[in-house]
Amino acid sequence: MNYVKRLLAAGAMSFAALPAFAAQNVTWWDFLSGGDGVRMKALIQRFNEEHPDIQINGTTLEWGVPFYTKVRTSVTVGQGPDVMTYHLSRMPLGLEENVLDTISDEDMAAAGLSKSDFFPASIAAASDENGALHAVPFDIHSIVLYVNKSYLKGSRFLDDKGNVTGIESLADFEEAMALAKANGSDTPLSYATGDDGGTYRVFYTLMKQQGGELIADGQVLPGDNLGKAAKAIEIMTHWHEEGWQPEQAEYPASVALFTSGKSAFHMNGVWEVPTMIDLAAQNKLGFEWTAIQIPTLLGTTATWADSHAFAIPAGSKMSPEKRKAVMTVIGWMEKNSLAWAGAGHIPAYKPVATSESFKEMEPNATYSSLAETAAYDPRSVIAGVASPVYDASINIISPAMHGYMDPQQAAEQLQAELQAKLH
Amino acid sequence: MAMITNRRRDVAVAMSLIAPFVVTFALVFLYPTVRMVLLSFTDAPLIGNGHWIGLENFKRLMSDRLFFTSLKNNGYFVLLTVVPTTALALAIALTINRLKGALQALVLALFFLPYILPVSVVTEIWMWMLDFQFGIIQPLFASLYGKSIPVFKNPYWVMPTVAAVTIWWTNGFNVLLFIAGLRNIPQDFYEAASLDGATRWQMFRRVTWPLLWPVTALILTLQLILQLKIFDQVYLMSKGGPFNSSYVLLLMVYREAFQLNHGGYASAIAVVLFVVIMVVSVLQFQLLRSRGQK
Amino acid sequence: MMQIRKLENSILAGGSLLAAVLWTFPLYWAFITSIRTEDRVVSDAAGLIPDEFNLTAYASALFNTKLLTWYWNSIATSVIITVVVLVSGMMCAYAISQMRFPGRKLLYGVVLASFMVPSQALIVTQFILMNDMGLINTWAGIILPQLIVPVVIIVYKQFFDAVPKEMREAVVLDGGGDYTLLFRVYLPLNWGITTALAIITFIMAWNQFFWPFLVVTTENMMTIPVGITQVNDAFGVYYARLMAVALLGAMPVAVFYLIFQKKVTEAVMISSGVKG
Numbered sequence: 001m002n003y004v005k006r007l008l009a010a011g012a013m014s015f016a017a018l019p020a021f022a023a024q025n026v027t028w029w030d031f032l033s034g035g036d037g038v039r040m041k042a043l044i045q046r047f048n049e050e051h052p053d054i055q056i057n058g059t060t061l062e063w064g065v066p067f068y069t070k071v072r073t074s075v076t077v078g079q080g081p082d083v084m085t086y087h088l089s090r091m092p093l094g095l096e097e098n099v100l101d102t103i104s105d106e107d108m109a110a111a112g113l114s115k116s117d118f119f120p121a122s123i124a125a126a127s128d129e130n131g132a133l134h135a136v137p138f139d140i141h142s143i144v145l146y147v148n149k150s151y152l153k154g155s156r157f158l159d160d161k162g163n164v165t166g167i168e169s170l171a172d173f174e175e176a177m178a179l180a181k182a183n184g185s186d187t188p189l190s191y192a193t194g195d196d197g198g199t200y201r202v203f204y205t206l207m208k209q210q211g212g213e214l215i216a217d218g219q220v221l222p223g224d225n226l227g228k229a230a231k232a233i234e235i236m237t238h239w240h241e242e243g244w245q246p247e248q249a250e251y252p253a254s255v256a257l258f259t260s261g262k263s264a265f266h267m268n269g270v271w272e273v274p275t276m277i278d279l280a281a282q283n284k285l286g287f288e289w290t291a292i293q294i295p296t297l298l299g300t301t302a303t304w305a306d307s308h309a310f311a312i313p314a315g316s317k318m319s320p321e322k323r324k325a326v327m328t329v330i331g332w333m334e335k336n337s338l339a340w341a342g343a344g345h346i347p348a349y350k351p352v353a354t355s356e357s358f359k360e361m362e363p364n365a366t367y368s369s370l371a372e373t374a375a376y377d378p379r380s381v382i383a384g385v386a387s388p389v390y391d392a393s394i395n396i397i398s399p400a401m402h403g404y405m406d407p408q409q410a411a412e413q414l415q416a417e418l419q420a421k422l423h
Numbered sequence: 424m425a426m427i428t429n430r431r432r433d434v435a436v437a438m439s440l441i442a443p444f445v446v447t448f449a450l451v452f453l454y455p456t457v458r459m460v461l462l463s464f465t466d467a468p469l470i471g472n473g474h475w476i477g478l479e480n481f482k483r484l485m486s487d488r489l490f491f492t493s494l495k496n497n498g499y500f501v502l503l504t505v506v507p508t509t510a511l512a513l514a515i516a517l518t519i520n521r522l523k524g525a526l527q528a529l530v531l532a533l534f535f536l537p538y539i540l541p542v543s544v545v546t547e548i549w550m551w552m553l554d555f556q557f558g559i560i561q562p563l564f565a566s567l568y569g570k571s572i573p574v575f576k577n578p579y580w581v582m583p584t585v586a587a588v589t590i591w592w593t594n595g596f597n598v599l600l601f602i603a604g605l606r607n608i609p610q611d612f613y614e615a616a617s618l619d620g621a622t623r624w625q626m627f628r629r630v631t632w633p634l635l636w637p638v639t640a641l642i643l644t645l646q647l648i649l650q651l652k653i654f655d656q657v658y659l660m661s662k663g664g665p666f667n668s669s670y671v672l673l674l675m676v677y678r679e680a681f682q683l684n685h686g687g688y689a690s691a692i693a694v695v696l697f698v699v700i701m702v703v704s705v706l707q708f709q710l711l712r713s714r715g716q717k
Numbered sequence: 718m719m720q721i722r723k724l725e726n727s728i729l730a731g732g733s734l735l736a737a738v739l740w741t742f743p744l745y746w747a748f749i750t751s752i753r754t755e756d757r758v759v760s761d762a763a764g765l766i767p768d769e770f771n772l773t774a775y776a777s778a779l780f781n782t783k784l785l786t787w788y789w790n791s792i793a794t795s796v797i798i799t800v801v802v803l804v805s806g807m808m809c810a811y812a813i814s815q816m817r818f819p820g821r822k823l824l825y826g827v828v829l830a831s832f833m834v835p836s837q838a839l840i841v842t843q844f845i846l847m848n849d850m851g852l853i854n855t856w857a858g859i860i861l862p863q864l865i866v867p868v869v870i871i872v873y874k875q876f877f878d879a880v881p882k883e884m885r886e887a888v889v890l891d892g893g894g895d896y897t898l899l900f901r902v903y904l905p906l907n908w909g910i911t912t913a914l915a916i917i918t919f920i921m922a923w924n925q926f927f928w929p930f931l932v933v934t935t936e937n938m939m940t941i942p943v944g945i946t947q948v949n950d951a952f953g954v955y956y957a958r959l960m961a962v963a964l965l966g967a968m969p970v971a972v973f974y975l976i977f978q979k980k981v982t983e984a985v986m987i988s989s990g991v992k993g
Contacts, residue, residue, distance in 0.1 A: 059935065059936060061936075062947065070934055073844075073853075073931075073934065074853075074854075074934040074935075077848045077853045077934075079853055079854050079934050079935075
């Protein structure tokens with residue numbers, strides 16, 4: 001009996017003693033795979049090494065619909081992570097679903113941050129109508145035009161310093177694609193034509209370059225915007241008919257078309273920059289590449305853009321110590337976001353974004369000007385990653401541009417279907 | 424007196440025997456059914472409370488184009504699978520039935536094998552077979568149609584393709600049932616018929632088909648119920664697209680509930696699906712039974 | 718005449734074997750793909766004949782995914798489901814078959830009717846229920862809604878009905894109760910049917926996709942059918958690895974089937990009522 005008591009006491013003591021030594025375990029969910037994912041995993045590993053008292057347990061879930069469906073259900077049933085990555089484009093949807101906790105000024109202070117450390121636009125995007133912050137912006141990312149220079153050699157599209165030049169209209173761009181095709185590029189312009197995000201980003205860029213609005217005042221494609229949407233789909237259909245863009249390319253295939261040298265141009269997110277850098281460093285690319293801001297094809301300079309941010313799930317019952325640990329993680333990530341810029345992104349944290357080291361970073365410097373003309377998704381509960389707008393892109397826009405539906409008709413169906421979701 | 428206590432004790436024992444099933448049934452079947460009906464009259468999110476809105480969800484359903492598209496697609500899918508798979512299974516079973524020994528076992532095993540695979544294994548394999556760029560079947564399409572066909576992205580091809588994959592996956596089960604049915608037919612029936620000088624076709628018409636009818640009816644009923652509940656294959660292969668041409672009711676329930684957080688509206692769709700399946704299967708069961716008795 | 722018959726039979730044999738082999742071609746092709754290198758898989762030279770035997774895809778499937786965890790979840794949940802379904806099913810069937818109690822007819826009617834009820838239509842409220850009970854993302858959450866398999870009761874009842882009454886009386890004279898009867902007499906007399914039902918229930922549970930997919934929220938709680946669909950993204954699109962994971966996922970039941978083929982086909986026949 002005595003022995004048992006002693007044993008129990010010893011057990012209790014060791015349990016009591018444990019917390020002092022035990023690290024805070026922070027459960028982290030993200031959707032970052034590929035080149036992005038590698039860099040994020042490296043950051044997490046570095047954090048864990050530098051912080052014996054805090055350990056991040058990272059899980060990567062499938063990007064897009066699977067990630068956000070899981071987040072929504074897990075958070076509403078109280079099974080969410082401690083911290084997760086979140087797209088700011090989805091903020092209205094996240095707020096409506098009530099899955100995002102408020103991040104107070106004290107939280108920010110615990111992270112060693114303040115709102116003024118970020119660009120006002122991204123803070124606004126991360127806040128609700130009352131100005132309460134619900135996520136900490138991490139980056140700005142957009143699509144860019146990757147160029148395989150070898151197809152443009154000796155043409156008017158390459159100046160004597162080897163810079164891409166002279167693409168100032170749709171006609172210029174189509175001339176360049178025709179030229180690349182004549183020079184042996186199978187599929188001069190690759191993007192993920194059979195994928196929701198890939199299709200949407202190009203569509204939205206073409207919309208915004210006409211000065212169009214997808215959603216305004218609760219109306220989907222109001223007024224002449226319907227015509228602009230039809231025009232955007234028509235342009236993409238034309239590229240398909242000319243054989244300039246790949247048919248039904250899934251995301252990885254669209255990247256492979258460019259990296260294997262079959263495509264002269266590639267429209268995709270900055271997050272593929274590390275892929276190109278790594279391949280070029282291993283001498284596996286076989287051509288000279290660059291990435292530039294998407295040219296102004298339709299009068300207005302604009303590029304689709306979005307932001308990654310960190311968010312804390314609503315309704316979590318974490319202890320103050322755990323919450324402090326989570327904020328420490330977020331703060332550390334922001335301050336080390338130069339490494340994240342290596343994944344092609346533009347940091348949202350001003351001290352890093354305005355630092356000399358970032359300004360010297362290539363090719364980010366070539367396209368960082370786009371931040372000024374970045375076109376974010378409309379602030380609406382049906383927009384953003386894994387939203388009805390993305391669903392409609394794969395369900396309507398992508399098949400339409402492959403010739404299964406007339407552009408005007410497709411624009412009308414897009415309008416009808418999305419409007420029904422806005423009720 | 425002793426009789427009564429005995430009887431009471433018997434009832435108590437019986438209750439204890441049925442309790443595990445009855446309790447589970449009430450918990451995970453009956454209660455969710457009742458709750459589904461109640462929820463369908465509210466505007467509740469997936470988790471949390473809503474307001475009673477009467478028949479609002481059902482009214483909305485009647486003006487929801489996607490609902491009718493889904494309903495139509497469910498019907499189309501049933502059309503594409505139920506009778507074709509039954510006919511195919513019958514043909515295969517009749518052939519296997521004529522084989523002998525090890526060969527018979529081998530052929531049966533090969534036809535049955537896909538049935539024991541998890542659905543996601545089936546869809547992964549077929550998505551690879553039909554991959555637009557590298558699929559092994561694409562050269563066949565190219566030689567027939569002059570170009571490759573992105574089957575899951577083409578509004579005309581998507582449902583027939585999902586149906587074909589489904590038949591490949593589940594057909595073995597039906598073959599097996601037919602074989603069991605064939606084995607149940609007494610051999611003397613055939614001997615008698617052949618003494619009458621019946622041709623093989625006549626034997627099939629007069630002996631096999633009528634005696635096999637109960638099994639055929641069973642298969643048709645099981646298939647109908649099963650195929651009306653289509654979700655997995657569509658979710659995994661086409662996600663309901665393109666232009667909603669593979670959108671089905673259960674996918675709509677899933678999207679509304681788990682993606683769009685509309686628990687009430689999703690329940691209303693589920694109620695409709697529930698009723699449709701019950702009505703259709705009872706109707707078919709009655710219909711097939713009366714035909715068999717004629 | 719005999720000769721024509723013979724020729725016809727060999728054509729039939731050859732033709733049906735060919736058809737059966739073609740039928741399983743997708744599995745063959747998946748296997749061939751899985752033992753190639755990723756580069757070769759997408760190269761034009763990749764023919765129908767295996768030309769290399771490379772196990773990289775399998776190694777990567779085993780070590781870069783949580784396949785082993787998924788196996789464990791699948792085995793554990795399927796075994797628990799099988800045991801519970803069988804035990805509760807045979808108890809209920811015994812009572813319906815051998816005992817008199819109020820509501821007996823009604824109960825059997827409910828069992829028969831629930832055969833036709835689409836449980837998939839209940840996902841929304843079953844999910845809410847699991848959440849109320851705090852069982853989201855747990856084994857119990859995966860298992861509970863899968864415990865209703867009415868066919869087990871129906872089949873057991875038919876077989877218990879057929880047990881001769883004399884076997885009963887001997888035990889009753891010795892003072893044995895109904896539990897003794899069930900587990901000492903009725904169950905041992907029906908071991909064959911029990912195995913058959915166990916096989917069917919296990920395969921059904923093992924292959925279940927929809928419900929686990931809804932109720933599981935993290936990778937380490939996934940079952941095989943759900944986990945397989947995750948690999949797509951973890952790898953990007955790498956076909957050899959995808960096929961390796963798919964085949965590994967299908968393997969346990971497939972191997973079991975190939976070994977106990979007769980038993981499995983018999984089980985399917987019995988449980989669908991076409992063979993008694």
